[in-house]
Amino acid sequence: MKVAVLIPCYNEEITIGKVIDDFKRVMPEADIYVYDNNSKDKTSEIALEHGAIVKKEYRQGKGNVVRSMFRDIDADYYIMVDGDDTYPAEFAHKLLDPLIREEADMTIGDRLSNGTYYNENKRNFHDFGNNMVRWLINKLFKSNIKDIMTGYRGFNREFVKAMPVLSARFEIETEMSIHALDKKFLIKEVAIDYRDRPEGSESKLNTFSDGFKVLKTIFMLFKDYKPLLFFNIWTVFFLVVGLLVGVPVLVEFADTRYITKVPSAILAVGLVLLSMNTFACGVILDTVVKQQRFNYELYLNDLRDKYKK
Known part of the structure; x- marks a missing residue:
């Protein structure tokens, strides 16, 4: 030893x-x-x-x-x-x-x-x-x-x-x-x-x-x-902010059938789209990390066999 x-x-x-x-x-x-x-x-x-x-x-x-x-x-x-x-x-x-x-x-x-x-x-x-x-x-x-x-x-x-x-x-x-x-x-x-x-x-x-x-x-x-959890946190953040910005726009449209808060509407749509993209990144990267963990386990098995010999 x-x-x-x-x-x-x-x-x-x-x-x-x-x-x-x-x-x-x-x-x-x-x-x-x-x-x-x-x-x-x-x-x-x-x-x-x-x-x-x-x-x-x-x-x-x-x-x-x-x-x-x-x-x-x-x-x-x-x-x-x-x-x-x-x-x-x-x-x-x-x-x-x-x-x-x-x-x-x-x-x-x-x-x-x-x-x-x-x-x-x-x-x-x-x-x-x-x-x-x-x-x-x-x-x-x-x-x-x-x-x-x-x-x-x-x-x-x-x-x-x-x-x-x-x-x-x-x-x-x-x-x-x-x-x-x-x-x-x-x-x-x-x-x-x-x-x-x-x-x-x-x-x-x-x-x-x-x-x-x-x-x-x-x-x-x-x-x-932990990319899925990491990006889900940002997903929720962007979605909540997007809804906070967008709800007044939706309320105005429901009442008047017209939108005067155009910048808020654009910002809300952008934040919701960013939220969707962030979620997609998390799902993709989580799949990559799971594959990496699979390969790492195989590497550990090879390492154990190497040192046993």
Whole structure:
């Protein structure tokens, strides 16, 4: 059984040595990979000194790092953790065990259930953003995931090799969660402790700009994964507005047999036609997505057969 610990890094010289040592202590059998994403400090040098396998990713952004990790590294099981020492290595086996027992394809390190995240995290807007993203995804995909944005996760080989990473930056956690939900991968959450960054270590997240990117990702993935529901919402919106604009025109015509509100009539007809077109787009794209899901299942079957051999 081959286990790989994946650590994406950008300017983590203060913490990376401890993170590597902690995982070597609790998982001595694992290969530890540090992917340096154009760090301007001594992250790579320190990682090498502590015995990690160091690789470079020159395209900036965590999503780009994860894409390269998933493509390059071959293992049976993977543990992904940030290099900022906020996630204790002692929980790695709790993330790994459900994968080995085939109870999960992806395990999620849930920072929120133990309450340590709210005690340790000093960025209140992050709490608000996490809660909003969690609510949106759970509503859209009828799930009950407690921690969508955590960077501490475990994967089996099938999930890693079948995960199409499209996001470039910190939206990657959201993308992985939605992909797993849509493709019916087994997900299991494991309650973990969380600790804030040590003094001198700075977060790379920008609450507002990165939060906007995450919301944009949810919006786009909602359109891609559930087009019928997405376009039906717009269908109802255009239809309701069209009726609101058009009803006075119809009332006037019923009373006088004449239309004086010509602009309103044109707008109402345009909105109703737009509503019909939007509904047709949703039906067509829903058919395309169902065919894509069918092909994806066949791809997973081929992937399983490949690794069994």
